[in-house]
Amino acid sequence: MDDKAYVYVKDNQAEIRLPAGMTVQVKVKSNSQLTQKVTLKDATAGVDLEFTGTGERNTIIGDKTITAGQRPLNAVFEYAGADGVFKPSKLNSGGPYDIGNYHMMVVVAENGDNADYNDTILELSWHTK
Known part of the structure; x- marks a missing residue:
């Protein structure tokens, strides 16, 4: 099994490989007045998370x-507009970035109101020994 971390984006979905068994900090940020939603799933690891909010x-x-x-x-x-209906965001990604024993990957989303790709930011970070 290869424990090399990567992120692959297609449409509004991202496949994220993290080193197995590693404790990972998951942080989701918003830069939009529209409601943003990120759903993370991995049935084998018991991960079933949904983050929703604005700001x-x-x-x-x-x-x-x-x-x-x-x-x-x-x-x-x-993301959801005033009608409350969720629509797919556009994605971009970066990383993993390795700074000593600190590692980070980022997935950013754009909801189409501009082109800054910061409406939703998913940060995944971990430390190695």
Whole structure:
């Protein structure tokens, strides 16, 4: 089993591989007045998270610690306008970034009101020995 971390985005979904057994900080931020939603799932590791919220200036709408499983996480990014109907966001990603024993991956989402790709920010970080 390869424990190399990666993130692969397609449409409004991201496949996220984290080193198995690693304790990972999951943080979700909003920079939009529209409701943002991020769903993270990995049935084998018991991860079933949903973060929903709004806010500007990197408002934290989710903060959780998980233990990475053997399989990749599936993340789905959506936003809802005034009608309350959730629509798919557009994604971009970066990382893993390695700074000594600190590691981080980022998935950013755009809901189409501009092109800054910061409407939702998913940060995954962990430390190695």
